């Protein structure tokens with residue numbers, strides 16, 4: 819092969835490596851740094867942190883409403899509260915923020931929304947309090963395992 823033939827291959831190879839590296843950063847790794855406790859710190863803007871934490875408070879509110887509704891035997895309220903934080907609620911997450919979240923974090927987050935949808939369906943289909951409360955317990959494992967592994971920090975310190 820002459821020198822002029824090799825050059826396009828070289829350029830392609832460099833581009834391929836660049837694309838793979840970007841894919842790795844965007845899809846798998848996210849924008850993370852080590853932190854002084856054992857958790858992985860995800861670095862986002864102050865606004866993105868607000869958005870994630872607001873979503874979290876929505877999760878906790880839903881759990882509160884659902885457990886109270888199960889206690890009251892009010893499956894319709896349990897179902898509505900679960901549906902409110904189902905997969906449809908996750909669609910508002912901006913692409914730029916998605917790219918900063920590690921794959922495991924995204925997977926756990928999405929599975930949590932999906933479990934809320936399942937809970938909403940089961941409330942209406944079966945309406946069995948015992949099954950419902952066990953499902954809530956299973957769902958809460960998603961919360962605790964993600965909290966054990968990650969924290970969210972802002973690029974510029976906020977209050």
Ligand code: HEC
Nearest residue numbers: 871874875877878923926927930960961964965968969970
């Ligand atoms: C995919 C990961 C993940 C899942 C799943 C998850 N959380 Fe979180 N949550 C976090 C992280 C990260 C923080 C920020 C912790 C930190 O920075 O110290 C947080 C913070 C919170 C906060 C504090 C909000 C604030 O205003 O400071 C609450 C409340 C919360 N989560 C509730 C929940 C509940 C309830 C669930 C389950 C239904 C849940 N989370 C599921 C990752 C997750």
